[in-house]
Amino acid sequence: MKIKLAKSSGFCMGVRRAVEMALEAVHHRPGPIYSYGPLIHNPQAVELLNSKGLKVIESGRTDLDGINRGTVIIRAHGVPPQERRRLETLGLEVIDATCPRVIRVQAIIKKHTAQGYTPIIWGNPNHPEVVGLLGHADGRGLVIGGPEDVAGLPDLDRVILVAQTTQNQALFEGIVEAVKARWPEALIFNTICGATQRRQDDVRGLARQIEAMVVVGGHNSGNTTRLASIARDEGIRTFHVETDEELNPDQLAGVNTVGVTAGASTPNWMIKQVIRELERIGRKGDTSFRAVAHRFLRFLLLSNLYVALGAGALSLAAIMLQGIPVQIEYVGVAFFYVHAMHMLNLFMDKEASQFNDPDRARFLERHKTVLLGSGILSGLISLSLALVIGLKVFIFLALMSTLGLLYAVPLVPKSWSRWTRLRRLKDIPSSKTLFLSGGWALTLSLVPALAADHRIDQAAVLTALIIFLLVFIRSALGDIIEIQGDRVVGRETIPIIIGEQKTLSWLNAAVGFLTLALVGGWALLLLPSLALVLTACAAYAVFYLVLFRREQIIGSTFFEALIDANFILAGLLSWFWAGLV
Ligand code: SF4
Numbered sequence: 190m191k192i193k194l195a196k197s198s199g200f201c202m203g204v205r206r207a208v209e210m211a212l213e214a215v216h217h218r219p220g221p222i223y224s225y226g227p228l229i230h231n232p233q234a235v236e237l238l239n240s241k242g243l244k245v246i247e248s249g250r251t252d253l254d255g256i257n258r259g260t261v262i263i264r265a266h267g268v269p270p271q272e273r274r275r276l277e278t279l280g281l282e283v284i285d286a287t288c289p290r291v292i293r294v295q296a297i298i299k300k301h302t303a304q305g306y307t308p309i310i311w312g313n314p315n316h317p318e319v320v321g322l323l324g325h326a327d328g329r330g331l332v333i334g335g336p337e338d339v340a341g342l343p344d345l346d347r348v349i350l351v352a353q354t355t356q357n358q359a360l361f362e363g364i365v366e367a368v369k370a371r372w373p374e375a376l377i378f379n380t381i382c383g384a385t386q387r388r389q390d391d392v393r394g395l396a397r398q399i400e401a402m403v404v405v406g407g408h409n410s411g412n413t414t415r416l417a418s419i420a421r422d423e424g425i426r427t428f429h430v431e432t433d434e435e436l437n438p439d440q441l442a443g444v445n446t447v448g449v450t451a452g453a454s455t456p457n458w459m460i461k462q463v464i465r466e467l468e469r470i471g472r473k474g475d476t477s478f479r480a481v482a483h484r485f486l487r488f489l490l491l492s493n494l495y496v497a498l499g500a501g502a503l504s505l506a507a508i509m510l511q512g513i514p515v516q517i518e519y520v521g522v523a524f525f526y527v528h529a530m531h532m533l534n535l536f537m538d539k540e541a542s543q544f545n546d547p548d549r550a551r552f553l554e555r556h557k558t559v560l561l562g563s564g565i566l567s568g569l570i571s572l573s574l575a576l577v578i579g580l581k582v583f584i585f586l587a588l589m590s591t592l593g594l595l596y597a598v599p600l601v602p603k604s605w606s607r608w609t610r611l612r613r614l615k616d617i618p619s620s621k622t623l624f625l626s627g628g629w630a631l632t633l634s635l636v637p638a639l640a641a642d643h644r645i646d647q648a649a650v651l652t653a654l655i656i657f658l659l660v661f662i663r664s665a666l667g668d669i670i671e672i673q674g675d676r677v678v679g680r681e682t683i684p685i686i687i688g689e690q691k692t693l694s695w696l697n698a699a700v701g702f703l704t705l706a707l708v709g710g711w712a713l714l715l716l717p718s719l720a721l722v723l724t725a726c727a728a729y730a731v732f733y734l735v736l737f738r739r740e741q742i743i744g745s746t747f748f749e750a751l752i753d754a755n756f757i758l759a760g761l762l763s764w765f766w767a768g769l770v
Contacts (some may be wrong), residue, residue, distance in 0.1 A: 203288025269324020413452025482732025502760020
């Protein structure tokens with residue numbers, strides 16, 4: 190089964206902003222922290238936020254006894270100004286996470302109400318956004334659910350028309366016609382949000398290429414339900430699911446191409462989970478070569494054998510770049526060291542996996558003993574190989590392994606949290622990507638150099654830099670993909686600190702530096718001509734960054750494998766190059 194993900198799906202700007210503000214408050218402010226109404230229309234995400242310490246106050250609740258301290262977050266839908274004042278008088282600190290696009294609609298209503306206009310709001314009268322908008326209309330706002338409601342409105346002098354931001358764009362013209370027919374002078378404001386519009390257009394476009402559509406998101410989410418009804422209107426079999434568990438394999442039997450989209454309040458990890466389940470359903474009972482290859486690839490990825498293979502391949506390039514004769518033990522050290530570190534750290538830091546890669550988390554849980562055992566065994570093998578190579582290499586690798594193992598271990602007592610929130614190495618901002626890239630760079634370039642009693646010369650430094658940049662590009666891109674899960678667990682990765690767009694710019698710069706290091710190293714006669722051949726890896730990195738920007742294959746096994754394939758490419762190119770020279 191081919192899976193096509195809609196270009197725009199998942200968190201919109203407003204929801205993402207509200208969730209980020211809430212998580213920031215949960216991680217860094219003294220409690221209690223409340224959200225005024227469920228922060229987003231997604232029960233699973235709300236439950237998760239709740240487990241992180243975000244309590245929900247039912248919006249509009251008249252009795253707020255006992256709630257008189259702490260912080261309250263106003264969600265993206267906004268609230269009537271009276272409600273906000275009430276929260277402030279209770280002594281709560283208010284964080285206003287109202288979406289800027291909703292604030293704009295509130296401002297339109299407020300301004301025109303003051304000028305004597307009556308606001309007509311097209312939307313659901315019970316939706317919190319509409320309740321909030323009405324609060325800005327000085328008691329004069331009127332809500333319509335469709336063109337048929339216009340006739341029932343009282344006689345009015347001057348009117349304006351606005352829409353709930355998540356309404357169906359295709360129906361807006363009908364509403365305008367009905368309002369204009371009664372009030373030709375009416376002022377019309379199309380306040381349907383661009384994010385909503387884009388998601389709806391994408392669903393229409395995608396519907397032409399698929400046989401069935403899976404819409405992921407809360408059953409209580411208006412915009413998700415609308416996406417499902419748009420897909421149905423396009424004549425496509427549509428399944429609206431909240432989680433992967435609601436997918437029914439029987440209903441999807443015989444479907445060759447399925448589309449996936451998600452509402453503005455659906456977190457990435459839930460979309461990913463649904464994609465993985467669809468992949469599984471699509472290949473169930475399929476014994477074709479493709480299906481078996483896909484299962485095997487998935488196993489290699491989940492068990493970290495794939496990334497270890499990449500490390501082994503990349504170490505081949507590192508050895509040859511330094512002009513050191515290849516010994517299989519050096520490659521073995523890289524393979525087993527990376528496998529051990531990735532595996533053991535996953536077990537020590539399981540929480541992030543639950544959100545970033547639920548499939549991996551389940552796999553780890555199911556095969557805990559074997560996987561943990563394989564991690565320990567790999568660590569022991571890498572150290573034994575290092576000992577066989579020489580004492581210097583053993584001491585170096587033992588040091589690197591200790592650092593790798595200490596990454597997720599609390600080193601500072603909890604009682605010191607008053608003075609520092611950095612208890613583990615992984616709490617250091619950006620440490621995930623920088624430590625990982627640094628660990629690979631040092632191990633892959635220095636093990637052969639130390640083993641061959643090679644001087645730590647310019648070639649060794651350049652090689653370490655090249656490995657660092659290659660791993661950095663892969664790892665920082667992974668941080669962007671995993672940004673929502675990392676936020677939930679309070680991990681400060683590069684994209685969380687500087688933002689996704691800036692991180693992507695850094696990645697482009699890293700590709701530039703990588704090319705410069707390879708070409709410059711060769712031109713200055715510090716590196717062999719293999720450096721020029723390896724510029725193909727820089728080009729490959731550009732290729733997957735472009736694919737990522739197009740956002741068409743995130744979450745799929747294929748994309749994950751595609752990124753790490755760059756290391757295998759480096760190894761293969763080095764191997765061919767060695768055969769040619
Ligand atoms: S759908 Fe648009 S208006 Fe609503 S929260 Fe998202 S970005 Fe803001």
